[in-house]
Amino acid sequence: MILAQPPTELQPGFAATLLVILVSATFTENILLTRFLGMCPFLSISRQLKSAVGMGLAVVFVTTCTCFLNATLYWYVLEPLKAYHIPAESLKLILFIVVIAAFVQLMEMLIERISIGLYFALGIFLPLITVNCAILGASLFMINKDLHGLSALVYGFGAGLGWMIAIVLMAGIRQRLKRSKVPAALEGPGITLIIAGIMAMAFVIFQGMIKL
């Protein structure tokens, strides 16, 4: 356990810790292939490379920001409330989902105002993100791992990046798959799940390399 005593910010070794968090969130604990989060959009939006990249970018952006926001709110607002016998453990679910939904709504409006090009590239994926369990999952796992401030930001970025890598890889494979013959009953979700299984086997290799 490298992070048993996490060095606080501005201490030597903090950058290395951040790197460990990033690599482990992206690869060893890939949120999609080892934690199975965000499977629904993974199966439905991975038909084309272009939309997979768009969805991936939107997820990276939203996880990064919401993880940071949620960490700040949890450690500075909910955690002190525990002293007054308020069940922070249960309230955090409501807090996180409200933060995520509000953030996504806000982003959608902002992007629509600022850049119409970006809106058409990312905007259509934003409403789908509120119900993407990878986002809420990243926040929950982050709290389990006891990450604060900048570490939480990096964890969120890594989790989103891991999800994006997985969906982009899958979209690439599925585009090629159009030209191959798949048994009729296995078409669609069936073959996608099998490919995901093989990809998950590849990611199992990373297990144990770095432990957060």
Add this chain to the structure above:
Amino acid sequence: MPGVPEQLGPRKALLTQLWVENPVSRQVLGICSALAVTNRMFNTLLMCGGLIWATSMSALTLSLMRNWVPKRVRIMVSVLIAAVFVIVVDIVFRAYFTEVHKDIAAYVGLIITNCIVLGRMEAFSGKNPPLASLADGFGAGMGYSFMLMAVATVREVMGFGTVFGYPLLKGFMEAHQAQWVIMIMPPGAFFVLAILVWLVRWIDLKRAAAKAPAEPPAAPGARREQEAPK
């Protein structure tokens, strides 16, 4: 949801969700948790209980409120309703199943964003009377549960050689080193679920193929015309 007419009676709604529109095998929804908790049957059973409770109760609640919720904030309201019921599940599990709760805590919280819960609220209980919505939600939960238990059974028996923790084949497996470790690990979940989906679709195709020649051959031209637009 495709294939579900707007108005369904409670009984019909339940049965449709159980097999014809089964959330896991047909719509491939809500499988995040389906994959994550299925390496042990007991965990799966708890998770299914939580999900059945959350889907039925939130469907009922949304259906009761459906005329007062403005369209723009609908998703927000649905998520909050789901969150309330999931927190109840979380507290109950924490109190009575402390050991298991540690393993599946994050996934219990994630029932909030489970596509089945939100999907049923969005597609059905926002437009239908309370009783039908309750049945629809319950049916979706049950449909999810029996698919999940099937996956969990395969994974636990092949991976650990136990059934609900009871050593069924364990001695034999250890003696012959026949445990399938991959069944416990993440890839196993994908493979077992894929095979299940495959099986269900295969049964469908078989049935469709068995039905097709049985139709009266009196009007083959008419049938061909029907198929043509596909």
